[in-house]
Amino acid sequence: MRREADRRPSTRPTSRPPSAPTIPTARGAGELLRLLREHEGLTRSELIEHTGWSRSTLGARLDSLTAAGLVQSSGVGASTGGRPATRLSFHPGAYVVLAADFGATHVTVALTDLAGTVIAETTSELHIADGPEPALGWLVDAARQLMDEAGATTTQLAGIGIGLPGPVEHTTGVPIKPPIMPGWDGFKVASWVEERLGAPVYVDNDVNLMALGEHASAYPGVDHFVFVKVATGIGAGLISGRRLHRGAVGSAGDLGHVRAPHAPDVPCECGNTGCLEAVASGRAIAAELFPGRPREDIGTREVLELLERNDARATAAVRRAGRDIGEVLATVVNLLNPSVIVVGGSLAAGAPSLMAGIREVVFARSLPLATSHLDLVPSRVGSRAAITGAAVTVIEEFLQPDSVDARLATLGVTA
Known part of the structure; x- marks a missing residue:
């Protein structure tokens, strides 16, 4: 810790x-x-x-x-x-918030105050595919240790925000058929954690939280905003009118499972073929660069290691992936007309050629009116975006005026 x-x-x-x-x-x-x-x-x-x-x-x-x-x-x-x-x-400083960011192979948990200031945090390697109870059990243990270290009591815990790398029904905190999360479909994440930590739990797709975190920290005045995560998977968080758009059942922004226009019929983990994620994610690029190795043993890390060595094949493959992402993102630009698109995630952070490929196609394929005032930029918040967004989610819920009044009544100090 x-x-x-x-x-x-x-x-x-x-x-x-x-x-x-x-x-x-x-x-x-x-x-x-x-x-x-x-x-x-x-x-x-x-x-x-x-x-x-x-x-x-x-x-x-x-x-x-x-x-x-x-x-x-x-x-x-x-x-x-x-x-x-x-x-x-x-x-x-009156209350604390727990914020958790689960990736495919890692988890970070942070303790913050009601301004989002991080008090303490811990990160660990953890495979989301091992199932919900091992992953969430680790979260509960880490949360208790962080609170003990900070001297915070359970009565000071305002809530817990959790980001997961798959589709989530936000109103119930239940993952719905997440492609890379075997055993999580239908699991009641929010209620499972709430029973053990005794505070409200808010669960969302990790890219939605990254969008909220990046928007709150770096672009609070922007009305129409898109965050694109490129890592082991690909996804997008959509903000319109300064409000996060989740869609009818929480699947809005699932950019990785849109068919890539020029992609071959590569099988995707979602069950379809030719998905953007199947040809342009960190894992897909790694499979192309390491054809003799099992897909489950390679991913974004191996691609980034090749890029650090200025490997020409890796640079070309990443730029090509950027163009594929740009083809799909151009449709998003024409449809939603955002003023800012931020590209983040572990692959985007370490691969300038990815951003170059995205920009090349987006500005060529989108309508001139839609791109005349468009900023397409790398993340400013970086790996902190999802943790920040998870904390923001809890804080905004906890400090809603009606929620404050209800809490004061519970404490017996309401006026």
């Missing part, structure tokens, strides 16, 4: 709130906390001005939030002749 003090970029604006009231008087402490999250360091007078509440109503709701540990003093304002007014801010 290792500890970190890795400050995630804040997505909360720090400007003063507008002069018009921002909180309807009928709403409660949860809405007040949202205002304090959006605008740090407000005085009681400023809060009264911008809520329209009486001093007694404001005081009661602040007392509730303070008793729950969610609000703290953050210095004093400028004096206007009398005693300087105390400024109040959201306190992200």
Whole structure:
């Protein structure tokens, strides 16, 4: 286990709130906390001005939030002749969040505060194909150890976010026929983990979480955004109107199982042939470069090792894979018209020729209007994207105004 003090970029604006009231008087402490999250360091007078509440109503709701540990003093304002007014801010250290990112051959678990700041984390090699109970059992043990090391109790655990490398029915936290996850189909991941850790569990496809993490950290002001992961598999996370689009049953963005236009009839692990993932993923490229070795024994790591040695065959194969991805991604550009496409994942991080192949085809095959203001760029957040997205998922759910009000009522401190 290792500890970190890795400050995630804040997505909360720090400007003063507008002069018009921002909180309807009928709403409660949860809405007040949202205002304090959006605008740090407000005085009681400023809060009264911008809520329209009486001093007694404001005081009661602040007392509730303070008793729950969610609000703290953050210095004093400028004096206007009398005693300087105390400024109040959201306190992200009141609760902790567990965020887990499962890949095909690894898992990372991090403990964060309510601002997404990593307190401690651990990473291990782990094969998702070994089944749900061994993988999730490791997660539970690691989570308990991280909390023990940080001195956090179960009552401080706001929730657990989990990313899996396959399709997930988000509302139930159940994987649905994931191609590279034997034994996981229909397994009740959320309830299994919740029974053992005693906090709400949110499960999603890892690429969706990578999209959320990259968007929150690097592109919070972008309305239409696509994240493409290229690693052992290929997938996409789609954000439209600043909201993640999961589709009817959680399978939106399954880019890897779109048929590649010029691909041969290569069998794919999903059961079809000619899928993009079957010809352009890290494992597919490795199979091409190491034809005598079993597919299950090779993957992205071996491709990256060849690229580090400037192997010409590997460079050409990766660029060709980039073109295949670009053919499919051009359709996404024409259909969804994003303003930013970020390409991440372990293969993208170590293979500049992949991005070159993608850009070559996307800008040639997409409509000029759709690409006139399109940024197609590598990930800024890198391997942290899924962990960040998992934490963001929990934090946003936990700090919804209605959720805050309900928690205060449970604690007996509601106003």
